[in-house]
Amino acid sequence: MPPAAAEPLTPERILETTEEVLRRYGPTKATVVDVARALGVSHGSVYRHFPSKAALREAVTERWLARTEVRLREITAAGDRPAPDRLEAWLEALFDAKRHKAGDDPELFATYTVLLAENSGVVETHLAELVAQLGEIIDEGVSEGSLAATDVPAAARAVFDATGRFHDPQYAAEWQSPTIGAEFAAVTALVVRGLRP
Amino acid sequence: MPPAAAEPLTPERILETTEEVLRRYGPTKATVVDVARALGVSHGSVYRHFPSKAALREAVTERWLARTEVRLREITAAGDRPAPDRLEAWLEALFDAKRHKAGDDPELFATYTVLLAENSGVVETHLAELVAQLGEIIDEGVSEGSLAATDVPAAARAVFDATGRFHDPQYAAEWQSPTIGAEFAAVTALVVRGLRP
C-alpha cells in the first residue's frame, strides 16, 4: 500500500485501492478514511467520485463479478465445441473458479461474500448474465440437435438452480469436502442427461 | 403456557415446553430458566433430564426433523405408484412442507433455522435419511424399468443436491417469489428426465 504519488485521482484508482483495503482489513473494519489514507488524500475527495460508502462497495462488487463473467464468456463463445461439452466445461469452470477462490484465500472470499449479501441488485444482474450465457449454449445445442429444451431460458435457469450447491457462496464450506468432486460430477451428469434430445 | 400441574416431569414434557418457549421468545432469548418457569419447576430440575442447554435444543431439533421424515416416509412407502410419480410427489411434498412452514410463521421458521445451524450433526443424519428415502424410490424405479441409474446412492444424492434450492432453509426468502413454482417444476422435470432409462 504505497502512500501514492500525485497521480490524478480517478474512480479506477479508488476502486483498486478499496479492493486492497478490503483485502487487508476485511469488510467490517475497512473504512472510507482507510481508503483515503492509502491513496494519500482526504476522505472528502473519495466522496467526489462516489456518492456513498455503499456505492463504493457496490462498484467494487461489480468489478469483481465482471471478471468472472468475462472468463466464462470465453467458454460460452467457443462455438466450435459441441454444446453438451461446452455446458459441462462451463459449469466446471464456474465451480473451479469459485472453489479456488474460496480455498486459496478464505478471508478474502468471506469479504466478498459479505459484499455480495449487501448488494443483492448487482448480484441479481450477475446471475441473470450467467443464466443468459447458459441459455446461449443450450440454444446452440438445440439448433445442432445435441440438446433438447422446449423453453430454453427456463432450462438455462433450471441448470443454474440445480447446480447451485457448486456455485452459491453459501455452500463454500462444503467445497473443501473430499467427496465434493464426485457430487459435482453426479449432478452435472444428471443435468446434462436431462437435456438429452 | 399454563403454569403446569404436578404431573411428573418427563423429557417429553420438557421438550414440548421448550418448543413453546422457543416459539414465544425466539432462539436467542429463550433460556433454560424460562423453560423451567413455564413448567413450574426450578431450572435445576431440567438439568436432571438434559445434561446441557445445547443437548435440550438438539433434542428439540431432532423431534422436529423426525416429523418431516415420517411424513415423507408415507410417499416413499407407497409402493403401488410408479417410481417417477413418487419421486416427483416426494420432492413436491418436501418443498410444500418447507415453503408453508416458512410462509405461515416466518419467525418460528427462523428459530428452527438457527437450531439447525447449531446442530449440524443432527441435520446430517436427517439429510442422510432423506437421501436414503430417495434412494429407495430410485431403486424401485430401476427394478421396474421406469428409471435408470448406475449408482443409485449417488443418483439419490444428486437429485437431493440438485433440488437444494427448494428445501435448503438458506433459500427460504426466495420461496415467496411468484415464479418459484415454475422454477421448481423446471428443475424437477430436468432431474426426472435425467433419470429416464
Added chain:
DNA sequence: CGAGTGACAGATATTGAAATCTGTCAGCCG
C-alpha cells in the same frame, strides 16, 4: 430414598457512555 431445590461460580449477554466513522460543505490553494 430420590425427585426436586436454590445458592453459587464462571460464562455470556446487555447496556450506555465514549470513540470512531460517514457524509456535507464553506473555504483554500494551485
Added chain:
DNA sequence: CGGCTGACAGATTTCAATATCTGTCACTCG
C-alpha cells in the same frame, strides 16, 4: 476556476461495567 481539504453533525461502532444465564451440588422434603 476547480479539485481538494478538514471541521463538523449525526449515525454507527466499540468497550467496559453490569446484569443475566448456565451448570453444579449440598441439601430438603414428601
